[in-house]
Amino acid sequence: MTAEKRTFQAEVSKLLKIVANSLYSEREVFLRELISNASDACDKLRYLALTNPDLTTGDGEFKIRIAADKDAKTLTLSDNGIGMSAEELNDNLGTIARSGTEAFVSELSGDEKKDAGLIGQFGVGFYSAFMIADKVEVLTKRAGEAKAHLWTSDGLGEYTISDAEKANRGTIITMHLKEDALEFLEEQRLQHIVKRYSDHIPVPILFVAKTDAGEEEKALNEASALWTRAKSEISEEQYKEFYHHAAHAFDDPWATLHWKAEGVIEYSSLLYVPTQRPFDLFHPERKNRVKLYVKRVFITDDCEGLVPEYLRFLRGVIDCEDLPLNVSRELLQRNPVLQKISSAVTKRVLSELSKKAEKEPEEYAKFWDAFGPVMKEGLYADGTEHKETLLSLVRFKTTESDKLVSLKDYAERMKEGQEAIYYIIGESPEALLNSPHLEGFKAKGVEVLLLTDPIDDFWLQAMFEGYEGKPFKSITRGSADLDAVKGGADEKPEDGKKDEEAKQDAGAEIAPLIASLKLALGDTVKDVRESKRLTDSPVCLIADEGDMDINLERLLRQHKQLEQATPRVLEINAKHAVIKTLAKRVKAGKTGQELEDAAYLLLDQARIMEGEAVPDPKAFARRLALAMERGLAV
Numbered sequence: 001m002t003a004e005k006r007t008f009q010a011e012v013s014k015l016l017k018i019v020a021n022s023l024y025s026e027r028e029v030f031l032r033e034l035i036s037n038a039s040d041a042c043d044k045l046r047y048l049a050l051t052n053p054d055l056t057t058g059d060g061e062f063k064i065r066i067a068a069d070k071d072a073k074t075l076t077l078s079d080n081g082i083g084m085s086a087e088e089l090n091d092n093l094g095t096i097a098r099s100g101t102e103a104f105v106s107e108l109s110g111d112e113k114k115d116a117g118l119i120g121q122f123g124v125g126f127y128s129a130f131m132i133a134d135k136v137e138v139l140t141k142r143a144g145e146a147k148a149h150l151w152t153s154d155g156l157g158e159y160t161i162s163d164a165e166k167a168n169r170g171t172i173i174t175m176h177l178k179e180d181a182l183e184f185l186e187e188q189r190l191q192h193i194v195k196r197y198s199d200h201i202p203v204p205i206l207f208v209a210k211t212d213a214g215e216e217e218k219a220l221n222e223a224s225a226l227w228t229r230a231k232s233e234i235s236e237e238q239y240k241e242f243y244h245h246a247a248h249a250f251d252d253p254w255a256t257l258h259w260k261a262e263g264v265i266e267y268s269s270l271l272y273v274p275t276q277r278p279f280d281l282f283h284p285e286r287k288n289r290v291k292l293y294v295k296r297v298f299i300t301d302d303c304e305g306l307v308p309e310y311l312r313f314l315r316g317v318i319d320c321e322d323l324p325l326n327v328s329r330e331l332l333q334r335n336p337v338l339q340k341i342s343s344a345v346t347k348r349v350l351s352e353l354s355k356k357a358e359k360e361p362e363e364y365a366k367f368w369d370a371f372g373p374v375m376k377e378g379l380y381a382d383g384t385e386h387k388e389t390l391l392s393l394v395r396f397k398t399t400e401s402d403k404l405v406s407l408k409d410y411a412e413r414m415k416e417g418q419e420a421i422y423y424i425i426g427e428s429p430e431a432l433l434n435s436p437h438l439e440g441f442k443a444k445g446v447e448v449l450l451l452t453d454p455i456d457d458f459w460l461q462a463m464f465e466g467y468e469g470k471p472f473k474s475i476t477r478g479s480a481d482l483d484a485v486k487g488g489a490d491e492k493p494e495d496g497k498k499d500e501e502a503k504q505d506a507g508a509e510i511a512p513l514i515a516s517l518k519l520a521l522g523d524t525v526k527d528v529r530e531s532k533r534l535t536d537s538p539v540c541l542i543a544d545e546g547d548m549d550i551n552l553e554r555l556l557r558q559h560k561q562l563e564q565a566t567p568r569v570l571e572i573n574a575k576h577a578v579i580k581t582l583a584k585r586v587k588a589g590k591t592g593q594e595l596e597d598a599a600y601l602l603l604d605q606a607r608i609m610e611g612e613a614v615p616d617p618k619a620f621a622r623r624l625a626l627a628m629e630r631g632l633a634v
């Protein structure tokens, strides 16, 4: 292969521009990034050598070396890890293959300061070398291959890859330092950075000093796996840095869970709950990213079933003692020990979350904002094993509280005679709070859960057994019987009549109107009924008892999963002035075109209140204009 010039993927070029210019104050993190990659490369080879020991023959001790050449103004970082083939070089150091990158780059605003903050959260890995270098060379030879390759770039849009000579496997990264970055040639400075960010790396990191007698290697880190050390020996800073390394993340952990299980199954676990929701959390290909180790050997960070999908935000390490080392990853995944570990880890994580929820509700609310929608997937998917705990962890916005509410809080506040846990699902809490469906509930002081995650429609349908015997009930579907609920501003019947009698009178008043509306609207609605949930609005639409709930239907239609809309039930408020007037007109026999226009206007009004489009805007405008003309006539 002669030297081949190539251009960076557009996203990389964009990132490089920001990297080169704006991460000034934090640029020492380039070393952490490169050491992290070198340590991953050693991990990968250690795993492959389990089944193919030839790959490490003659050089079984993994290490990372750092050398500084003050004359040449170069800093060199080398490892004897897995190395890269020419193809891998091209794929890895010219593009960003990580899922979520596109979403991330599309969020960049072009404002350098803001973007620098975002990059801080995202991490740019290898490319951070260009913060301190104006030219970077990567000389690499993949373990087991004969040829070596050299990647060179000045980070300005292009790179070249050519054949090269290298005696042993692994990767050497040479950085030609920018004039203002020469501080990174000082041993003290490098030592400080390694101690700060990379002390926990289980591979020895050595500083190579030139002496008269030749070279001398000095260890810069402790080189034992952090999760194997006692909790008391680990500082908060070290935990944090290990999170940054293991998760390739830049936020701080929201929670750190470190424990060792002994007994039937032995494993160590160092898991983190991030503070920030990763960009790709809802990416369909996003998998669990907890790293599986067996007896300190890294196996995979893509082990299906190691933690359930609804905990896929967890990062960190699980290291097992009781799994076989030299079987394929696929066989490992099916090992019953792994399933037991998964179940134990899930239980532990949920229990830690419960403790936090109890003791630090405000902190827990932040967690819930970031990861609540994912946790709800558990209610939908997790059989029955952890359902009860999961239900106790769910938090809600409601009509009665500014703070997030648990089901326990809700149940304690239920009104006398209230039989169900009421909820409404829609786009945003603000829109939901304006919904006419809530009127009767507000009047009675009955709390309603306001749900806005796409998953809500699904998990609630799987909640047949309800919460502590109380069923969940959508207030936009089926009848709303609030009569049994005590309290609130119930209207007192006039002239001393009993409740029941007064209702019968009102029913008799509007029965002819209901019949006329049904006739006028025909198949456009499933039914027209008197409402028990409206107090202020004249009308609203609901889904009939056995039909799909309104929000779910809207969602499915948006995603083209459903073509035909199911006709809804139009509920009318017998106490509203418009309805009363219409009822009088019908009684007086006035049921012509004007009534039909009024019927459609009411239906369209209900649709608008639902946030839906009016199917025939022209007809709507005409009817509205006519109604105004009549109403405004002098």
Ligand SMILES: Nc1ncnc2c1ncn2[C@@H]1O[C@H](COP(=O)(O)OP(=O)(O)OP(=O)(O)O)[C@@H](O)[C@H]1O
Binding pocket: 033, 037, 038, 041, 079, 081, 082, 083, 084, 092, 093, 123, 124, 125, 126, 127, 171, 248
């Ligand atoms: N020293 C190395 N030895 C072998 N492969 C490496 C080395 N450094 C980088 N790579 C390869 O290049 C890829 C890209 O590295 P880069 O640091 O840009 O991203 P990353 O490590 O995948 O993710 P992050 O940006 O979160 O660090 C790595 O995934 C790895 O496959």
